[in-house]
Amino acid sequence: MxxxxxxxxxxxxxxxxxxxxxxxxxxxxxxxxxxxxxxxxxxxxxxxxxxxxxxxxxxxxxxxxxxxxRKPVPEVKVLGLTRRTWAMAAGVLILIGALMFLYGHQEYSDDRLFAKQYERPSWDSNRGDQPTNSTYDKAISSLQNNEVEEAADQLSKVGRDDEAYNVALYVMAHLQLQADAGEEAVETFNALKQQNDKRYQENVDWFLALAYLKVGEESMVDQQINTILQNEQHPYYQDALTLRSRLQSFWRRF
Amino acid sequence: MKRVFTEEEMIRGIQKGGSALEEVLVFIYHYSPYRQSILQFIQKRMGSREDAEDIFQEGISRMVISIQKGKFEGKSTLRTYLTTICKNLWFTQYTRSNRYANIIEQIPVEEKFEMGPDEELLLKERSEGLQKILAQVGEKCKKILSLWALHYSMREITQEVGYKSEGMTRKKKHQCFKALMNKIKEQPDLIKELLG
Known part of the structure; x- marks a missing residue:
């Protein structure tokens, strides 16, 4: 059973x-x-x-x-993915993007990088052993009197056969850079480069890079930088490294 | 982080029982707006905080049982269902005590969940008889059988009662069920009552 x-x-x-x-x-x-x-x-x-x-x-x-x-777990607020939330998130992202763009645009633009890296040469030192009472000497006098147009006019009159021709090109190129005439500066520095004057070779390497930066030709800037970086003894070696780093900056993408 | 349940998920969790049921109970108790609105309703109608808490818990237990037994047909939302149970419980309680006879309200009933006073009294007497029998089978058996009836898995019951293996829990549940059945068999009238 x-x-x-x-x-x-x-x-x-x-x-x-x-x-x-x-x-x-x-x-x-x-x-x-x-x-x-x-x-x-x-x-x-x-x-x-x-x-x-x-x-x-x-x-x-x-x-x-x-x-x-039991104590309730503190509420973690999770935003519901409503259209409004998406719109707000998109707005914030756009704002952040715009701010990044503005920052990048302002701090890492070609003009800003140029301004950060360009140093005005001292014309007195260039004058040094140059012959007096020449056209070049008058141009420098005009520069010292802040008569820039007059100086440029006098520099342009320095002839090829004048022994001050190369230095006149050099000063002229700087005046063009300072006057935001980038294309003319590129042309003038290149003309000086053609002279193969060792006194200006290293300066031309660097300032030609800045002149190309002024006109927005980044590939040419890179080329000049690479030329400088081939020689660790180059007086503008550190400046070239800095410029390359700034050109490759994250902020340049904005 | 707490989980948020939809009504459908709550119903599924209650039907599934075990840890799923517990998650739903935690949500209803601590994170849903149900508790606050029901406590407020009762407290605004002369109930103390303790009255309101008791009614709320009693309401939840009845709702869970109704859902597990398939008596909840989904004609109303779960919130309405629970609220109506709690309101009826509260009105029944204060009508009995006759303290607040002037604040009785008519509550629309969409679901069959509530018993008449006679039926409730009968159930109470029967429950007392059952409690006497259960007292004879022991607390551990009562716990195991209750959890089993609430659809806890053998693994969950094993954890709750602290046995070493599911096999041991299964065997114990079998023994407890038979022990209770033998006690009930000694009372043929109780069998008739229980089976209606």
Whole structure:
């Protein structure tokens, strides 16, 4: 009898839990109709299940008491991805982009880099051993009197056969750079370069780079920088490194 | 970080039971607006804070049972369902105490979830009879069977009661169920009552 009730229990449990095959299920239902012992066990099983269902409330209330004791996790505000949020985020990104553009544009523009790296030469030192009372000498006098146009006019009159021709080209090129006449400065420095005058070679390397920067020819600037960087003893070696670093700056992309 | 549930997810979590049910209970209790609005409703109608908390918890337990037994048909939102249960519980309580008879309100009932006073009294008496039987099967059995009825998995029950293996928990649940069944079999009237 005990064994049969154990078997009943297992069969009932499988039936109630739905783990029976279709055939086993049919067989169980047939037995249930014909077997009073099985019926009795089945009723007791269902009543027990119902009894358990009725006292789960106590367990839920116990769980709720436990939950009530827990401190809620501080709320982390997550912005809902509404159209408004997207629009705000896009606005902020645009603003950041615009500010980066402005910063990059202002601090790393060609003109700004030129201004940072260009140093006006001292005309007195250039004058040094140059012949006096020449056209060149008059031009320098005019420069010292801040008569820039007059000086430029006098420099342009220095002839090729004048021994002050190369220095006149050099000063003229600087005046052109200072007057924002970049293309003319490039031309003048190149003319001086053609003279192969060692006194001006290293200066021309550097100031030609700046003249190209002035006109926005970055590839030519790079070329000049590379020429300078081939010689660690070049007087403008550090300046060239600095300029290259600034030209490759992240901010130049804006 | 807390999880946010939609109503559908809450219902699924309650139906699934176990840890999914607990996550939903934590959400309802601490993070949903349900608790605050129900507490306010009861407190505005002469209920104390303790009354309101008790009603809220009782309401949740009834809602969970209704959903697990398939009595919730989804005719109203879960929030409306829980709120209506709690309101009815509160009105029943103060009608009985006759303290606040002048503030009874008519609450529209969209779902069948509430019992009449007679039915509730009968259930209470039956529950007391069951508690006596359960007291004989022991607290551990009661816990295991309750968790099992709330659809906790054997792994979850094992963790809760601190057994070493799921096999041991399964065996214990089997023993507890049979022990309770044997006690119930000793009371044929109780079987009839339980099976209606």
């Amino acid at each position: 005990l064994m049969s009730k154990e078997i009943y229990f297992d069969r009932i449990e499988s039936y109630v839990e739905g783990t029976n095959s279709a055939e086993e299920k049919r067989e169980f239902e047939n037995d249930l109709e014909e077997n009073p012992d099985l019926q009795e066990e089945y009723q007791a099983y269902l009543a027990t299940k119902k009894a358990i269902d009725e006292f789960v409330k106590e367990e839920i209330l116990a769980k709720l008491d436990e939950i009530a004791q």
